[in-house]
Amino acid sequence: MSGRLAPSATTRWLSSLTGVGLPGRVLGQRLDRFRAAGWRHGRLAWQLSGRGEQDTLYKRQAALYRRIWGEAAAAAGAEIEHLGNEFLAIRRDGAETVVRFHLVMMDHPSTIALALDKAVVHDLLARGGVPVPEQRHLGEISTVDALAFMAESERGGVVKPANGTGGGAGVTCGVHNADDLVRARLAAQVFDSDVLVERTVNGDEYRLLFIEGELLDVVRRERPTVVGDGHSTVTELMAEENRRRLDAGESEVARLLRFDLDCALALGQDGLTARSVPPEGQPVVVKGTVGENARSENATVKGRLADSVVKVAAQAAAISRIRLAGVDLVTPDPTQPLEQAGGAILEVNGTPGLHYHYEVADPEHATAVALPLLERLLARGSAP
Numbered sequence: 001m002s003g004r005l006a007p008s009a010t011t012r013w014l015s016s017l018t019g020v021g022l023p024g025r026v027l028g029q030r031l032d033r034f035r036a037a038g039w040r041h042g043r044l045a046w047q048l049s050g051r052g053e054q055d056t057l058y059k060r061q062a063a064l065y066r067r068i069w070g071e072a073a074a075a076a077g078a079e080i081e082h083l084g085n086e087f088l089a090i091r092r093d094g095a096e097t098v099v100r101f102h103l104v105m106m107d108h109p110s111t112i113a114l115a116l117d118k119a120v121v122h123d124l125l126a127r128g129g130v131p132v133p134e135q136r137h138l139g140e141i142s143t144v145d146a147l148a149f150m151a152e153s154e155r156g157g158v159v160k161p162a163n164g165t166g167g168g169a170g171v172t173c174g175v176h177n178a179d180d181l182v183r184a185r186l187a188a189q190v191f192d193s194d195v196l197v198e199r200t201v202n203g204d205e206y207r208l209l210f211i212e213g214e215l216l217d218v219v220r221r222e223r224p225t226v227v228g229d230g231h232s233t234v235t236e237l238m239a240e241e242n243r244r245r246l247d248a249g250e251s252e253v254a255r256l257l258r259f260d261l262d263c264a265l266a267l268g269q270d271g272l273t274a275r276s277v278p279p280e281g282q283p284v285v286v287k288g289t290v291g292e293n294a295r296s297e298n299a300t301v302k303g304r305l306a307d308s309v310v311k312v313a314a315q316a317a318a319i320s321r322i323r324l325a326g327v328d329l330v331t332p333d334p335t336q337p338l339e340q341a342g343g344a345i346l347e348v349n350g351t352p353g354l355h356y357h358y359e360v361a362d363p364e365h366a367t368a369v370a371l372p373l374l375e376r377l378l379a380r381g382s383a384p
Helices: 009-020 022-037 039-047 051-076 109-116 118-127 143-150 178-189 234-251 261-269 307-319 370-379
Strands: 079-084 087-092 095-100 135-137 157-161 172-175 195-199 204-211 214-221 225-227 283-285 298-300 324-331 344-350
Touching: 051 079, 051 087, 051 234, 051 370, 087 370, 095 370, 109 118, 109 344, 118 135, 118 195, 118 307, 118 344, 135 143, 143 157, 143 178, 143 195, 157 178, 172 178, 172 261, 178 195, 178 261, 204 307, 204 370, 214 307, 214 370, 225 234, 261 283, 307 324, 307 344
Parallel strands: none
Antiparallel strands: 079 087, 087 095, 135 195, 157 172, 157 195, 204 214, 204 324, 214 298, 225 283, 324 344
8 A cells, every 4th residue: 555545653652652541542642743843853842732831721711701700790680609719600580590611501411412423413514405524434534535525624633522521622623644644543533532523624723602593792812823033933833832831821722732743734834843943933833723723713703604605504403403602613714605606514512612703803892792692591580
């Protein structure tokens, strides 16, 4: 078999670690991260995992949500009681609701679990006539068939866990050959043993937030980018961007760039590696997914999507039985119907992050989505 159709010996060895269960999957994925960065850059790649800053990021996210809910409660004429550990009780006129970060008393746990099952939701949407990316279970097809399936898209395939994740966890974009495929599967299996591959849909990514079919906001989300300075490697530029985000405090997002296979493949699309030194002023897209982008890479664009696009996104939320839904879609032209533009619905998220709608390039014009959500929660709330 050619190199395209057969993984390397190193990849086969890393993949063999999955035979000892979850610990082996985690070890294999970590070793592959070192390998992707180059063994000499492995330490910096590990630092880019952000593990040493988790407490700082958690506190920043908690402060942001306290502000979000505090402003919403003040606007709604409600009072807040801090119950501890970021649980907030919000009351008005005898009605009460409890929130914690983006978690609210809206959807049932069973429908939230349904939304997390990407394969089931994908099938439901497809049967409902909603345009979705073509998708396969990796455990049900051969490597050769998977490669042929992905080759139908010029940008290759996307490999991701079938169940239980959000925010891009375990997702690898830009998969083209057997080595990429096996490594991407290894990364996804850290989160779920069932792994999906789907054809990449070209275009920009949008998050639409719905409450019971009502559109609250739309955010266009761009992939994370760093800018070359003529002397720093890509990993050094990513580390500097992480330091900038940490130093910015609450004015920046509470997430950091991580070096992983998705990063390595995104760089490879432009002929770069972790060790490349981009020229001064050259933008470098460092991830295939949008989950780790900065505030400046998000924009409020409500009112700029075709009515037909909003309608099909609302249909996707209804089919998924999710009242509070974050619908992710990709399209090269949001002013045209999805099918006509070649776009698709990627996911329907239960318990969607509200912070995405506040962490935008122009925060003064961000949509305060927590207020209409709180009004709906209090209207259906019960006496404490």
